[in-house]
Amino acid sequence: MADRDFDVVVFGATGVTGRQVAAHLAERSAREPIAWAAAARDADRAGSVLAEVGVKEPAFVRADVNDAASLREMAARATVVLDLVGPYAMYGRPVIEACVEAGAHYVDLTGEVPFVREILEAFDDPARRAGVKVVQVCGFEALPADVLVRLAATTARERFGEPVAAVDIEVTAKPPPGPPHFSDVISGGTFQSVALLTGADDVAAAVDPAALIGDAAYAERVRAVSPITLVPRRGDRGEIVAPMVPAPFIDPAVIHRSEVLSAALEGREPQPFRYREGMVLAGGAVSAPFRWAAAGTIAASQGALRALAGSSVTLRRPLAHALSRVGPSSGYGPAPDRMAAWSWSMRLVARTVGARIIRAQIEADGHPGYLSTARMVGESGLMLAREGATPDISGCLTPAVALGAGAADALASARARVTVEP
Numbered sequence: 001m002a003d004r005d006f007d008v009v010v011f012g013a014t015g016v017t018g019r020q021v022a023a024h025l026a027e028r029s030a031r032e033p034i035a036w037a038a039a040a041r042d043a044d045r046a047g048s049v050l051a052e053v054g055v056k057e058p059a060f061v062r063a064d065v066n067d068a069a070s071l072r073e074m075a076a077r078a079t080v081v082l083d084l085v086g087p088y089a090m091y092g093r094p095v096i097e098a099c100v101e102a103g104a105h106y107v108d109l110t111g112e113v114p115f116v117r118e119i120l121e122a123f124d125d126p127a128r129r130a131g132v133k134v135v136q137v138c139g140f141e142a143l144p145a146d147v148l149v150r151l152a153a154t155t156a157r158e159r160f161g162e163p164v165a166a167v168d169i170e171v172t173a174k175p176p177p178g179p180p181h182f183s184d185v186i187s188g189g190t191f192q193s194v195a196l197l198t199g200a201d202d203v204a205a206a207v208d209p210a211a212l213i214g215d216a217a218y219a220e221r222v223r224a225v226s227p228i229t230l231v232p233r234r235g236d237r238g239e240i241v242a243p244m245v246p247a248p249f250i251d252p253a254v255i256h257r258s259e260v261l262s263a264a265l266e267g268r269e270p271q272p273f274r275y276r277e278g279m280v281l282a283g284g285a286v287s288a289p290f291r292w293a294a295a296g297t298i299a300a301s302q303g304a305l306r307a308l309a310g311s312s313v314t315l316r317r318p319l320a321h322a323l324s325r326v327g328p329s330s331g332y333g334p335a336p337d338r339m340a341a342w343s344w345s346m347r348l349v350a351r352t353v354g355a356r357i358i359r360a361q362i363e364a365d366g367h368p369g370y371l372s373t374a375r376m377v378g379e380s381g382l383m384l385a386r387e388g389a390t391p392d393i394s395g396c397l398t399p400a401v402a403l404g405a406g407a408a409d410a411l412a413s414a415r416a417r418v419t420v421e422p
Contacts, residue, residue: 004104005077006037007385008378011063011095012084013038014049016333017109017139020374021082023053024414025382034382039063039074039081053336065091068098075102079385082377083108087193088136089115089200093122096134100126105384107377109139111250112193113211114202120212120396128395135402138380139373141247142254144346144362144416145169145277146400147407149255150262151420152350152358162352163271169251169348170235171244172280173368176341190246190369191327199320203309207249209275212257218270222256225272230302232295233278236349240288241278242295243302246369251277258398265393265401333370342367364416375414383410 008025012018018038025036037059040046050058063074065085075081075098083095088110099106100123110116116136127134137143149167156164197206205211209226210219228249235241244251252275263270279298281291308316343365350358366372383389383403391404400407408418 004079006035006059006061006079008034008036008080008082008381009039009061009074009078010036010082010084010378011039011074012086013058014040014046015084017370017374017377018084019050019053019055020336020339020371021084021378022050022055022058024375024378026055026058028378028382028413035059037061037077065094068094071095071098072102075099075104078104080105080107080381082381084377086110086190087196088112089118089193089196093119096123100130100132100134103130103132105133105135105381107135107138107381107384109141109373109377110136110193111141111190111247112197112206113208113250113253114197114200114205116253117202117205117211120214124396131394133384133390133394133402134396135380135384135399136396137250137254138377138399140368140376142251143376143380143399143407144364144411145251146254146258146398147403147411147418148346148348148360148362149275149350150258150400151360151408151418152348153259153262155358155360155420156350156352156356159358160352160354160356162354162356164273164350164358165353166274167255167276167348167350168236169275169277169346170239170241170280171277171344171346171368172239172282173344174342176338192324194247195320195323195327197320198308198323199313199317201313203313203316205253207306207309209252209256211253213260215260218260218272221272226252226256226274226276228252228306229276230299230306232292232299235278235280236347239280239282240291240295242281242298243279244277245279245298247305248277248302249306251275254398258400261398261401265391334367336371339367339371340365342371344368344372359421360419362411362416362418364411364414366415372414372416376411376416379410379414382413 013022039061041064043060063070085091210222213219230243260270346362348360
């Protein structure tokens with residue numbers, strides 16, 4: 001790919017997350033030689049929108065998701081295409097097809113697990129033959145958790161010669177002062193993705209921890225060992241832990257597929273383990289009853305989503321249409337200054353089959369779902385663009401497997417610092 005015009009092209013650079021990716025790449029390119037471009041339908045609008053986040057006169061590539069020729073031209077000019085145009089089940093496949101055809105690596109932020117499975121089935125073999133990495137779910141869902149779990153699994157084998165048996169991840173988010181905003185929790189693009197997913201034929205895959213595992217026998221082992229639990233609980237340090245927000249169903253499928261891919265690369269049999277994640281609701285003793293109540297409300301809403309996934313499509317499709325109409329549209333999200341005022345951390349506690357304990361964590365600046373996600377996807381794209389920086393493998397890959405041993409460095413450049421306890 002040495003003859004490409006750009007290391008990274010940001011498709012959908014005018015969206016809530018896309019403009020933050022562009023701002024991060026512009027900041028990086030001011031310090032080192034990085035060739036990147038913004039891609040959208042309208043150059044004038046893109047220039048105006050990106051100027052609002054401090055990006056002045058970026059290189060521009062015209063691309064329209066409804067124009068296959070423009071997508072092919074964009075992919076032919078890029079080493080890596082970062083796709084920020086969702087909902088992905090509606091708009092993602094033509095971009096992936098263009099990237100595989102043109103030999104460009106592809107990265108997106110989808111949390112739509114049925115769509116990821118669709119792409120895996122359709123493009124894994126073509127991407128392998130083309131030498132292309134197709135990397136999905138590469139933002140806050142599911143890159144940091146995927147990287148921490150891979151680090152824990154590697155550490156367990158190197159230190160103790162044992163596989164992990166159970167992994168718990170707890171996320172703590174610190175918002176800016178003042179009352180919370182609805183856009184802090186879910187963007188318009190994410191809401192529209194949820195609405196579209198609600199009416200999908202294959203929605204059951206969205207709540208299946210083994211949705212991305214092709215081996216039926218091993219998939220059943222994963223479901224037996226690691227069901228997705230929604231019950232609030234006490235965390236590693238005694239905190240109240242609720243199910244992950246906005247959804248607890250995304251990371252598990254990615255993390256269990258990473259174990260399968262890693263085992264194949266290392267020439268060993270995959271080992272299923274119990275994976276559990278949640279959101280810490282911090283506070284003192286006085287507020288504990290209210291936090292337990294909040295955790296129960298979150299669990300009930302997530303349980304309702306899982307129940308809905310098992311219902312008839314004739315029931316779900318009208319609901320999906322209604323949600324799409326009444327909810328926020330793509331482009332809805334918080335102001336940039338509010339994104340920057342957030343911080344978050346992610347703690348991992350892993351237990352090996354011999355009851356050995358491994359602890360690791362990530363501490364990060366910025367809103368996890370917007371600003372941190374934008375930085376992480378930008379750094380993932382830059383790493384994939386550098387020759388020899390990632391493992392020499394191709395196909396439809398999980399984030400941790402695609403980035404390999406350098407994933408922690410990519411997170412550090414995204415202002416998410418990874419540490420493993422000695």
